[in-house]
Amino acid sequence: MATSLLLHVDADSFFASVILRHRPELVDRPMAAIAHVFIASANYPARLRGVRGGMQVHEAQHLCPELVMIETPRDEVEEVSDALFDIFRDSARAVEPGSMEEAFLDIGTTDIRVAVDAAQSLRRRVARELGIPISVGIGRTKLMAKLASRAAKPDGLHVIDDAEAAELRISLPISDIWGIGAQTVERLRLIEVAHLADLDRISPEELRRVCGAGMAHRLDRIRAGTDDATLNPVETRSSLSSEGTISGYNRPDWTPSELLEACVTRVCGRASKADLAAGGLTVALRFDGGDAPVILKHRMPSATSDPRAWLPEMLRLLAAAQQPGLIAVKATLTALVPPERVQQTLF
Numbered sequence: 001m002a003t004s005l006l007l008h009v010d011a012d013s014f015f016a017s018v019i020l021r022h023r024p025e026l027v028d029r030p031m032a033a034i035a036h037v038f039i040a041s042a043n044y045p046a047r048l049r050g051v052r053g054g055m056q057v058h059e060a061q062h063l064c065p066e067l068v069m070i071e072t073p074r075d076e077v078e079e080v081s082d083a084l085f086d087i088f089r090d091s092a093r094a095v096e097p098g099s100m101e102e103a104f105l106d107i108g109t110t111d112i113r114v115a116v117d118a119a120q121s122l123r124r125r126v127a128r129e130l131g132i133p134i135s136v137g138i139g140r141t142k143l144m145a146k147l148a149s150r151a152a153k154p155d156g157l158h159v160i161d162d163a164e165a166a167e168l169r170i171s172l173p174i175s176d177i178w179g180i181g182a183q184t185v186e187r188l189r190l191i192e193v194a195h196l197a198d199l200d201r202i203s204p205e206e207l208r209r210v211c212g213a214g215m216a217h218r219l220d221r222i223r224a225g226t227d228d229a230t231l232n233p234v235e236t237r238s239s240l241s242s243e244g245t246i247s248g249y250n251r252p253d254w255t256p257s258e259l260l261e262a263c264v265t266r267v268c269g270r271a272s273k274a275d276l277a278a279g280g281l282t283v284a285l286r287f288d289g290g291d292a293p294v295i296l297k298h299r300m301p302s303a304t305s306d307p308r309a310w311l312p313e314m315l316r317l318l319a320a321a322q323q324p325g326l327i328a329v330k331a332t333l334t335a336l337v338p339p340e341r342v343q344q345t346l347f
């Protein structure tokens, strides 16, 4: 039996698109969403000028002096992400999240026309209800759906049908496969494997030696067309995060406790809106020049999404961990349970 077609759905320039909802005059001008000293997301006019996510602000300004930069509205971005996933769950029988703005959807059809109709109405619905563009790729495996959404960008729809998939399983550059690191690509290049078809000349032992058993197995399956065609759906989320930076572009700096409070309050608000309560809270503190974040953890005997329950202990832990140069905070509620499970633990 043929497996369902998969949709890969990805918001275009997500953070920038959320800002542009209120700043339509900037749509055709280069603009970027900023977090700390980095470009979090650039719109397409900015990308045409070479501005990329992850770039330092001064690098981006050098490439594009007229770049309009706006602080990322974390609260609004997280709200739109929650609403986006509500629409995904409403539109599909299974959803496998990729990031806060990206997911695979199984809509339970093997018919390409049905899948295309569903993808178009999903795109219209997200544009209408959330005011942001998404691109949708359709394919028989996760890799093909993901390659299709990449080809669909920006604000488009692309189908990789069986004929195109067969062609890609020969000609696809190894570097275009998602989840394969630059080091592995380089090691394969040294044995003259640059495209999928080049794998045919390599013995299984050599392939395993060069890129490890796990990756060798994955590449074999991609070449043979037997790679992942089913999703690992997530029924309810097991964790939820909100994050923020201490210094904002064009906004006054926060104190460390103000930033912690803002993140904890926001993530608790999102949990209670989703009807979830948390048994644990983890806060990651990132300091200037520190490689690994400092982690604060607290657990509750009974799950809650009330920020007033979490904040006193977290502020105490923050004060104990305080050192100069705090850059960013990420608050993650863990062990999330729906309210009925909370009652079970209470009685």
Ligand SMILES: [Mg+2]
Residues within 6 Å of the ligand: 010, 011, 012, 013, 014, 101, 102
């Ligand atoms: Mg995206």
